[in-house]
Amino acid sequence: MRHASAAAWIAATAAVASLVSGCGSPDHTAAHKKAAPRADGQDINARPLSGIRQGGRLNLAISQWITQYNINTVDGAQGDAQEIARTVLPHLFHSDARGAIHANPDFLVSAKVTSTSPQTVEYRLNPKAKWSDGTPLGWRDFRAQWQALNGHDQAYEAADSSGYDQIAKVAQGGDAHTVKITFSSPYADWQRLFDPLYPAKYTSTPKQFNKGWSEKAPVTGNAFKIGSYDRTTQTITLVRDPKWWGNKPKLDTIVNRVIDFSARTEAYLNKELDSANALLPEDYQRLVKAPDTDIRRGARWDEVHITLNGARGPLKDLRVRQAVQHAVDRKGVNEAFAKDLAFRLAPLDNHFFMPNQQGYRDTSGGYATYDPKAAGKLLDAAGWKDNGEGRPRTKGGKQLTLDYVLSSGGTSAQFDQAELVQQQLAQAGIKVNLKKVPANDYFSRFVNRGDFDLTSFRNVDAVFLTTLTPVFQQPRGRNLFQNFGSVGSPKIDALLKKAGQSTDRAEAARLYNEADTEIWRLGHSIELYQRPQINAVRSDLANYGAEGLADVDYTKVGWLKKAGK
Structure with a gap:
């Protein structure tokens, strides 16, 4: 489910209309931006198996080396691990x-x-x-x-x-x-x-x-199995399992290689990858011109947020977490990201539902409203002294300082977002240190262990809303589940349990939204926007691309037969 996990979740996201190529600059004013597609939007170049040749290799990128193949553990809940697990294990x-x-x-x-x-x-x-x-x-x-x-x-x-x-x-x-x-x-x-x-x-x-699934899958049970793990080249290669009882997959191998987000466009253009994210304008403008390339768009449950850690430092104080929420100008962050995009970026005021999803409503209760004065009053009440504009607040001789942890393999948009938040919080007297950590360590050593004050990643594909339960439930001892900032309450736990038990969709939505009101009040995380799905894919690759809410069926993915063959 998590961070591009993937993991695996009901909703849609804004799709991107073609940016205007050529010498002129596209008009990306609000009046000219395209609206979101319907919730079942997808673009995978769907083709019958008869038109796909037997054999071939698919080259894909993953964000980090997979250290845990049991996705039911915290370290295994990372999105790339989930995708590989569902490709090699029984996917019911x-x-x-x-x-x-x-x-x-x-x-x-x-x-x-x-x-x-x-x-x-x-x-x-x-x-x-x-x-x-x-x-x-x-x-x-x-x-x-x-x-x-x-x-x-x-x-x-x-x-x-x-x-x-x-x-x-x-x-x-x-x-x-x-x-x-x-x-x-x-x-x-x-x-x-x-x-x-x-x-x-x-x-x-x-x-x-x-421990039995650390660094390897001891057994598999699907059309593909893991053929090799090469930590030196950071590649995990899946191969067809000759014992497979179902329809024979078209591909021979699927190669997953660790590549930083910032390097994926170049890797695609060098034909080292067969698919790359084309969301950011600087990537899109290069990828859309690549020969034999499709830009495929779909609708997906995909949110960008900032997690606040309530288990350590200044953010242990609810008033400080609420102050951070008021000090972050979400509209400014969203507009900065969407400035050069050709679609409307949907602001997000709910942790469970996307804006164009049935059940969505604004549950923020005013806690995420940009209000520097309210932030100041909360920090005053928490005992953090105002030392004047541009200076960090202090308490007991210590500056009000937070660490914003980033993956060194992240996108330019993630770094830009962090710098903007750093500037916004500085205006409230909160000093933010941007801390870049190795991509392979970002989740396993920092996020999953709660070793941060602020961080930002994505939760994706919430087809089942109960998959979000561990994101908001109270940790038990050292087990954080997926609530990495350890912000929760018995009230939230009870509402989520009741929502999961309800077979009445309207009643379940009411309960999730009631829980979300409390989640905002406690300063668990700051929702920003619904992330679009737009990918550059080789034109002759079939049944793959922008799946939207659907799962990838790797037994059907493959390369089109050439004309006359």
């Missing part, structure tokens, strides 16, 4: 362009609710589905995953126990290929559980769960 359900969920026939004959009191779900597994070691998928795999993630045993370093903690029993159904899940209370998003599925043989103990 697919999301389509509208965000609708469908059982994957390669793994499931069926999956349905068979009783509502108590809620009971029956999975009928495809008898052909096996792990790469030859073991058939079975009910014990489901049971082991439930036991690791239900929160009962704190030795399992689970990133998210939501949903699993509402299961009362996992058992074999009528035969060896049937699994029966009985819930203790209703859970609307039951299809997000056990997806991907992990093998009981390699997850049944805390040691196996926590």
